[in-house]
Amino acid sequence: MFEITRPPLLLIGLLLCTPVAAQDLVGKMGDIELRSSDLKAILDAQAPDARRQLATDAAAFERLVRSELMRKAVLNEARQKGWDKRPELQPLIERARDQVIVSTFVGNVAKPGEGYPSDEEIKQFYESNKAKLLAPPQYQLAQIFLPAAEGNDKAKVEEAKKKIGELSAKLGKSAGDFAKLAQENSAHKESAEKGGELGWVGEDQMVPEIRRVVSGMTKGEVSAPVKSAAGWHLIKLLDKRPAATRPLADIRANLIAEMRSRKAQDMERAYLEALSIKLPPTINQIELGKLQNTLR
Template identity: 30%
Template sequence: MQPRLVALAGAFALGLAATPLAAQDADTVVATVGGTEITIGHMIVARQTLPRQYQQLPDEVLFPGLLDQLIQQNALAQSLEDPTKATQLTIENQRTGLLAGEALGMAGQDAVTEEAIETAYEDRYAEAEPSTEYNASHILVETEEEAQSLIGQIDEGADFAELAREHSTGPSGPDGGALGWFGAGMMVPEFEEAVMALEAGEVSPPVQTQFGWHVVKLNETRMADAPPLEEVRAEIAEELRQQAVEARIAEVVEQADITRAEIDVDPAILSDLSLVAE
């Protein structure tokens, strides 16, 4: 922060001292540039757009620099008598984008209530039967021949985890091929089918998936009850939010008076920046 800005802010703050704190709100004017008012509200929202490291600065340090930035920004904007068409269109897009974002944010926020979360949890898990979860390990290689060779070594007494560390090309290799616990639908179909066909401690024949060839070992299974609400609260809240957002989009689009121009447009025109350069 430059010393002259701090001094400017100090002098400005003395001027504000005459205004009772209780009377200051988002509409309180802190500066005027060419007749355009800069308010505390402008400063508050401008702060939210700053990089995180600047937002963490103390208020007394941030205030003068932010005020100076808005003064300069307004002065420069007013000096531009004829902005390009690209700038004008960008402003329009940003305005509608901000308003649309606020509309969707409100829709999502209204949908995520404690009652809605609890209802969604009950609907999903109240009558859910305990499900089987699997704990498995695998060795991922490029060819079926490699997989078959590893199975032969395992049959002869080689340690599965050691072979995985030595040969597996998958991210679980360094962990001995351990995949941890997972339920139905969490693995690709071919892999899941192979796991479900195994008994605990058994090793599969070579299994081909989009990732390569697997040697799979089922370590153990367990029956999993419904998770507690707190464990899935964030997931349910996000689902409710997304459902509300999608429903709101569909609703407003259906209600809006929309007319699509019946003209043929070459998609390549999107790259013609000369159309918005003036």
């Protein structure tokens, strides 16, 4: 219902003009206030990846503040109208409360120790998973792009098709200057300014239509016109690198996160299995069948 994005930085202008007593006030919405302590509690509940994003993305941080202010404002109105006292909501509220307790308790039980994984365990995991840690082939590309998306004006689509054909012919017959033609004709401004250069692109980052073409090209070759959902492309292959195993140093943080996640899953599974042995569940199939029949 609400966009629970991860936070932007504090509203500096607001903080500079508020009295000392309100220096921890991050934002307001009418009488609703959001303070640094409130925001810190939200941040503490974020996943590590989300916290890392928020540390560098001021816009995302601000969206979180706005979203939380809106959530608090709606909650305030609902409470003023007694919505939280409605009888039919009580089981849902109680279940949501219980679920928070259960999930946080199990998460704590299944939390790997601070020292896990050790350097040796990381190295062993890396060595045993090298085949899965391949970086895909990398291609240094340049392009000339003409937009011709589905649903666009038919005449414009045909015009783009005709123009890309003319550019292709010009390159093919006279070995024309690809960079110059890209600067003059490509609609992708960022790359056009650099002679069409896109930099290094991983095979897994390309749309299928372009990936199929590029994978069979040789260095220096220019493709025939390629149609994608966005439009027409002429692709020049400047260089390429084969698939290669990523160095441990480059992916160490990701490996640690993966290993801790797997360890936590194993610990959770072991805890639940032990609990089932300690307190074996029994099911009344007759009563269960009666309840199931009420659903039909």
